[in-house]
Amino acid sequence: MRQLLFVMNPISGDIDKASVQDLIKHTCQARGRTARFYETTGEDDLRRLKRHLQEHPYDAVFAAGGDGTVNLVAQALCKAELPMGIIPLGSGNGLSKDLGIPQDVEAALDLIWQHQVQQVDTLEVGGHFAAHLADLGFNALIVERFAEGGTRGPGAYVRLALQEYMRYEPARYRAETDEETWEGEAFMLTIANARTFGSNVVINPASRMDDGRFEVCVIEPFPATAAPGILYQLYTEGFDESTYTRRLQCRRVSITVPGEAEVRVQVDGEPLRLSTPVEVSINARSLRVLVPPAS
Numbered sequence: 151m152r153q154l155l156f157v158m159n160p161i162s163g164d165i166d167k168a169s170v171q172d173l174i175k176h177t178c179q180a181r182g183r184t185a186r187f188y189e190t191t192g193e194d195d196l197r198r199l200k201r202h203l204q205e206h207p208y209d210a211v212f213a214a215g216g217d218g219t220v221n222l223v224a225q226a227l228c229k230a231e232l233p234m235g236i237i238p239l240g241s242g243n244g245l246s247k248d249l250g251i252p253q254d255v256e257a258a259l260d261l262i263w264q265h266q267v268q269q270v271d272t273l274e275v276g277g278h279f280a281a282h283l284a285d286l287g288f289n290a291l292i293v294e295r296f297a298e299g300g301t302r303g304p305g306a307y308v309r310l311a312l313q314e315y316m317r318y319e320p321a322r323y324r325a326e327t328d329e330e331t332w333e334g335e336a337f338m339l340t341i342a343n344a345r346t347f348g349s350n351v352v353i354n355p356a357s358r359m360d361d362g363r364f365e366v367c368v369i370e371p372f373p374a375t376a377a378p379g380i381l382y383q384l385y386t387e388g389f390d391e392s393t394y395t396r397r398l399q400c401r402r403v404s405i406t407v408p409g410e411a412e413v414r415v416q417v418d419g420e421p422l423r424l425s426t427p428v429e430v431s432i433n434a435r436s437l438r439v440l441v442p443p444a445s
């Protein structure tokens with residue numbers, strides 16, 4: 151693994167990218183590796199990155215940014231042999247946490263020399279690629295407001311969530327999977343290939359990213375008095391213990407919101423409006439990722 155590309159998002163997280171780039175360059179040079187950098191622009195990045203990868207041979211491509219940058223690189227490498235590494239530089243870094251990738255830049259870089267390659271499933275959500283988590287309902291609304299607001303960081307997210315919670319009206323959903331159908335009201339409905347949000351909320355405990363299946367994790371409407379208990383359960387892997395939650399395991403699902411032609415969906419942290427039904431399918435073991443070696 152000698153030729154390495156680092157795809158850097160100049161605006162992700164709250165981190166000085168020039169010093170990170172220096173650190174990556176010097177670490178690689180000192181240990182006989184060549185690091186090249188590819189800066190994202192926020193416009194047409196997928197097409198440009200794919201073309202760059204066709205024209206240049208690399209041994210691995212690192213996503214150096216947040217979940218959106220990871221989504222971009224994962225999409226470019228999906229169904230390819232080339233493995234993806236992650237240098238977590240966003241505010242949430244959900245997928246890297248799920249895969250046990252160190253959150254410290256130097257430790258994450260060490261995976262160049264010591265790693266195993268894990269093949270993980272990826273999802274298609276309404277025609278959009280997802281490597282981590284997507285959802286409909288409350289969190290999708292907050293992610294949309296967050297993007298509109300122009301502020302970044304976990305503090306701004308929590309402020310928005312508290313404001314919106316007070317006036318939030320849960321919607322009715324119908325989820326038809328390859329195994330069962332569920333219809334009912336939900337506070338939010340998460341399409342989960344992975345386990346944990348970047349905020350450390352465990353939405354899909356004891357799940358696997360390489361089993362060819364994903365979960366639809368439903369949080370039903372709950373009274374305000376139940377909120378602290380649900381939050382506690384979400385942070386302590388107790389999702390299934392609540393009377394307000396359920397999980398459907400499947401290989402595909404079709405989600406409708408009766409009476410709505412369009413629905414808010416967040417996919418790997420990006421807010422989208424998708425037409426209904428939202429069709430979700432899985433690409434089993436379609437992405438190769440560098441993770442810490444098995445202990």
Ligand SMILES: Nc1ncnc2c1ncn2[C@@H]1O[C@H](COP(=O)(O)OP(=O)(O)OP(=O)(O)O)[C@@H](O)[C@H]1O
Pocket residue numbers: 159160161162163164190191192193215216217218219220239240241242243244302348419420
């Ligand atoms: N040069 C750029 N200028 C403006 N926006 C950019 C640029 N490069 C990428 N983007 C946008 O940045 C977003 C992805 O950001 P990313 O998820 O990597 O960081 P983050 O939002 O800070 O982290 P996290 O997702 O962990 O909260 C995408 O919407 C992408 O279009």
